[in-house]
Amino acid sequence: MNIFIRLFILTNVFLSPVYASSLTESFSNNTVVIQMLLVFSFIVISIGVLSSGYALATSLGAYAACEAKNKKAAFVPSIMPGSQGLYSFVISFMMTQALSEKPIQVIFAGIICGLPCLYSAIGQANTAAACIKSINNEQMTMGEALIATAIPELSALTGLAGAFLTLNLN
Numbered sequence: 001m002n003i004f005i006r007l008f009i010l011t012n013v014f015l016s017p018v019y020a021s022s023l024t025e026s027f028s029n030n031t032v033v034i035q036m037l038l039v040f041s042f043i044v045i046s047i048g049v050l051s052s053g054y055a056l057a058t059s060l061g062a063y064a065a066c067e068a069k070n071k072k073a074a075f076v077p078s079i080m081p082g083s084q085g086l087y088s089f090v091i092s093f094m095m096t097q098a099l100s101e102k103p104i105q106v107i108f109a110g111i112i113c114g115l116p117c118l119y120s121a122i123g124q125a126n127t128a129a130a131c132i133k134s135i136n137n138e139q140m141t142m143g144e145a146l147i148a149t150a151i152p153e154l155s156a157l158t159g160l161a162g163a164f165l166t167l168n169l170n
Helices: 004-025 030-066 068-098 105-136 143-150 151-165
Strands: none
Touching: 030 068, 030 105, 068 105, 068 143, 068 151, 105 143, 105 151
16 A cells, blocks of 8 residues: 555656646636635645654654663654655745746645655654664664665655646746
8 A cells, every 4th residue: 555655646746747737727717726726735735844843753752762872873863854844845935936827836736745745754753763763772873774764755855856846837
């Protein structure tokens, strides 16, 4: 099931510019639907911003349980899950700037960036907590934990790239 979610997200990221450009004309007369979808997309991008708070709370909770001798090695993996909020934050400003000119692209950009950031934050928080536990048990080094914690970041980066491409359609 997990692989299907990732494939769905990747497919939508790559096809979103096509969706946005083809739907612009069909939604141009229906302003109520556009307004509802815009509200929904801003809610989704807000969830993407807030997901970093959840991720940081999870990883910092694991960091707090570390022994004093392992705190230095566990610090970097504990703060890495906060990056998804930055991606959504940047895209939300771009969405606000493009709101009047490209409403359909804004709708897709919010969904394309917000959902992968949420999904990535949950995965990265769980990975970071497990890595911090492994560092505390001296089964993993900081470098190994850093690499393992960076892997779930790819979903958020893919969402950021897809939203950026969608907002820059002409």
